[in-house]
Every structure is written in structure tokens, then in C-alpha cells.
Amino acid sequence: xxxxxxxxxxxxxxxxxxxxxxxxxxxxxxxxxxxxxxxxxxxxxxxxxxxxxxxxxxxxxxxxxxxxxxxxxxxxxx
Amino acid sequence: xxxxxxxxxxxxxxxxxxxxxxxxxxxxxxxxxxxxxxxxxxxxxxxxxxxxxxxxxxxxxxxxxxxxxxxxxxxxxxxxxxxxxxxxxxxxxxxxxxxxxxxxxxxxxxxxxxxxxxxxxxxxxxxxxxxxxxxxxxxxxxxxxxxxxxxxxxxxxxxxxxxxxxxxxxxxxxxxxxxxxxxxxxxxxxxxxxxxxxxxxxxxxxxxxxxxxxxxxxxxxxxxxxxxxxxxxxxxxxxxxxxxxxxxxxxxxxxxxxxxxxxxxxxxxxxxxxxxxxxxxxxxxxxxxxxxxxxxxxxxxxxxxxxxxxxxxxxxxxxxxxxxxxxxxxxxxxxxxxxxxxx
Numbered sequence: 001x002x003x004x005x006x007x008x009x010x011x012x013x014x015x016x017x018x019x020x021x022x023x024x025x026x027x028x029x030x031x032x033x034x035x036x037x038x039x040x041x042x043x044x045x046x047x048x049x050x051x052x053x054x055x056x057x058x059x060x061x062x063x064x065x066x067x068x069x070x071x072x073x074x075x076x077x078x
Numbered sequence: 079x080x081x082x083x084x085x086x087x088x089x090x091x092x093x094x095x096x097x098x099x100x101x102x103x104x105x106x107x108x109x110x111x112x113x114x115x116x117x118x119x120x121x122x123x124x125x126x127x128x129x130x131x132x133x134x135x136x137x138x139x140x141x142x143x144x145x146x147x148x149x150x151x152x153x154x155x156x157x158x159x160x161x162x163x164x165x166x167x168x169x170x171x172x173x174x175x176x177x178x179x180x181x182x183x184x185x186x187x188x189x190x191x192x193x194x195x196x197x198x199x200x201x202x203x204x205x206x207x208x209x210x211x212x213x214x215x216x217x218x219x220x221x222x223x224x225x226x227x228x229x230x231x232x233x234x235x236x237x238x239x240x241x242x243x244x245x246x247x248x249x250x251x252x253x254x255x256x257x258x259x260x261x262x263x264x265x266x267x268x269x270x271x272x273x274x275x276x277x278x279x280x281x282x283x284x285x286x287x288x289x290x291x292x293x294x295x296x297x298x299x300x301x302x303x304x305x306x307x308x309x310x311x312x313x314x315x316x317x318x319x320x321x322x323x324x325x326x327x328x329x330x331x332x333x334x335x336x337x338x339x340x341x342x343x344x345x346x347x348x349x350x351x352x353x354x355x356x357x358x359x360x361x362x363x364x365x366x367x368x369x370x371x372x373x374x375x376x377x378x379x380x381x382x383x384x385x386x387x388x389x390x391x392x393x394x395x396x397x398x399x400x401x402x403x404x405x406x407x408x409x410x411x412x413x414x415x416x417x418x419x420x421x
Contacts, residue, residue: 010188039193039392040266047198048159049191060280062159063186064151064291074281 001031003075006042006051006061013037013050016065020052023071031075087289102141109134128319135311139229143222143300143307150221151295154186155288158280159195166204166212171255174208179247182215192386196393197267206263207255213390214406215247218381222303223352230314230360238417239373246377246409253405262398303353310353314360327366337371338414342407345378355379369421374414382406 005020007013017035024031036042045053048062052074059074060066066074112133113119119126162185166178187195192213199209219240228236283291330337355376362372387399394402 012188043194043197047163047191047195048186049188049194062191062280063188064155064283064287064294066281067287067290070281070287077281 001029001075002034002055003031004034004036004045004051004053006036006046006053007049008037008039008042010049012063012065016050016052019066019068019071020075023068023075026068027072027075029075084285087285098141098145102138105134105138105141124319126319128315131318132311132315135230135314136308139226139307139311140300140304142225142229143303144296146221146225147296147299148292150184151292152288153184154295155283155291157181157185159185159187159191159198160280162212163199163202163204166199166208167202169204169208171205171207172252174205175211175248175251175255178204178208178211178251179215179219179244182212182247183219183244185212185216187216192389193392196390200263200267205255206260207251207253209251210254210402211247211251214250214381215244217386218247218377219243220352222299223376223380226307226310226352226356230311230356231363235369235373238369239376242373242413242417243377243381246381246406246413250402250405250409254402257401259398259401262395262401264393264395267393306353307356310356310360314364317361317364321361321365324366330362330367330371332368332370332418334368334371337368338374338411338418341371341375341414342378342382342410345375346382346403346407347384348379352376352380368418370414370417370419373417374410377410377413378407381410 003020003024005013005017007016013035017033021033024033042049042051045051045058046061050061050065051058052060052066052071054075059077060071109130113126113130114121117129119129162181165181166174169177196209196213199212200206224236224240227239328334330341359372359376362375363369382403387403390399390402
């Protein structure tokens, strides 16, 4: 599983990255996490940062940020 | 959510609101008691005026901020960018400008999203002018500015600010749309076209999550702005007690016609959020500066900022950024003169 966290590096993007990291750890997923901060790359997926992309599919964008339980749900619904 | 949980949430909200209201109503007598009974200050002395002002205003404004930011947070959880984009797609200009300015107030937005949002809008066929209406109103007409204005100067000033902000966002976007400046958008924006594929909307939110979003907004926004608010009110209290009335009247009063454009020009390189600019606004207003001039200054500081232009430079050519700044700047000046003339 390939997970991308999209955001130019503001606070919310960091928060989402941390949440996703611990969600992945708790689910014991075999996933590769990548931070994407290049705007041209980001805008291919979303309009509102931060964004969460799982295997090239946008599962979340913008605020309100999902909490850990929701991120788990988003990862598992894949 | 189970019914029992829903019920307990409603009861909790009701209790919270009642306690809030009781505390809010007792702030005025408390400030009076604190100043004159506890500290035994001389009635009407300068220091007493300043202390009473601070003790009353600081908790009042913070309490208002918490409630409004929480409420706006919940309202915003209903407006995803995807939904905003769907509403705006296929709308004619004019109507589109009005809708975009209004949606700019309620759609959750942070300036780091300005570029992806811009691309996401224009590549799905939302006109350039409509997109800019959104980008003008989103930062300018925000709940922090409105609460501070309401708390310190009353609902009329807050309503004027909101109305003026919306009108500037609508009119500036409409004018830029009429000028047909699409050629000054960086060409790669339209070439990518990838933003055009509508993303999946987020998973629907539960009420639990909406409440959490409201709480998070309070932590994030009030946590960030409270030192500015306190500093602002402290400055205001000092001025309230010490600086002579009409101190600013000759420089920034109604009769100083040059004050409006100068206020706008000074405001452009300055960059601050609403909370940071309030001390200055309060100081100026109380000592005789004209309302229109001060609001023009505040709008220019919040709406026109160099950092935002640098971010937008990634998608807009310099000519378009200059035009954008000029149109919005002129709009702010017109509003400034209008208020000075009418009020």
C-alpha cells in the first residue's frame, strides 16, 4: 500500500502525517508513507490541503482533519 | 450516535450555554467591583478607567471568540471545498461572484491551500473572477475579525465591515472577470487539467466529528490569537485612560481626504491577522480617527498582503497580481470614503 500525505508543510499537514503514521502502525499495515510538498504534485489530487491519498486515490482533503480512528477506517475501506 | 448520547450532548450544550451567559452577564459588575471595591481606586481616575476597561473587555472578547469560533467551526464542517466547487460550477458571473464571496466566509480555508484551490476552481470551469471573489472574501471576512469588531465597537461596525468586505470581494472579482485576464494566468495551470477530475468527497462527518472540529478550531484559533487580543485590549485600555480625545482627528479624521489612500498603501506591505491589527484599530478609532479610514486600513492589512501575493505568483503572472491588488485596493478606498461620507 502506498500512502501519500499532501501539504506544503503547514501545521495541519504535519498533524495528518503523524496521525496516519500511528494509524498505520496500529493496524500493522505494510505501507509506504510519503510526504508530498510540491504544489504541482499536490494540485493533481486535491484543492484543499492537507490531503490523504491511498494507492493514488484521494480519501480525504482539507479540514476538519480526520482523527486516528477515522484514518484507520479510511485505510481499511481501501 | 445513540439517542441517549444525543440527549446528553444536548443537555450538556444547554448547561454550557447557560453558564456562559451567566458569566458573560456578570462581567460588567465584576469589573466595577474589582476596580473600585477590591483595588479601591478613585472613581473616574485615569488608572481606574484603564483597569476597569481591561478587566471588562478582555474576558468578554475572549468569551465571545470561543463561542463564535466554535459555532463557525461547526457550520464550516458542512461546507467542504468539494461542495463549494460543485455549487460554483456552471454559475453565471455576477451570481457566481456573490455566491463565491458568501462561500468564502463559511468554507474552511487556510492560505497554504490558496494555490491548489485556485487551480481546482479554474480548471473545472469556474471563471477567474468568481474564483478571485472567493479568494478575497475567505481571508478578509472571517469570524475573528467580526467578533473583535463586535466585542469592541458593537454590532454596527461589525456588520459594516462584513458588508463592505463582501461587496469588495464581489465587485473586485466581477471587474477582473470583465477584464478577461485569463491570459495572465500561468499557462501550465490550464494545461494540467488534472485538477478537473472531481475528487471523491470526504467521508460524511458524524455529529461527534463536527463538535470535535468546533473544539479543534477553538484550540487552534483562540490558542493562536489570545496574546494579540490581550495585548490589543491592554493598549486600548491605556489609550482609553490616558491619550486625549480627538488626538488622531487632525491626521486621520473625516476632513483629511488623503488619509484613506495612505492608509490603504501603508496596509499592503503590512501583514497581520485580524487579532494583531485590532490594537491599532482600537487606538485609532477611540481617539478621533474616522471609521472609514480605519476600516480601509484594516482591510488593506488583512486582504492585501505580500506573502499572499508571493504564494499566488506561482499561478498568476505579475501583471494579474498587480491588477488584482489595484482593483481590490481601489475597492477598499471607495468603501473607506463612502463610510467617512455617510457616517
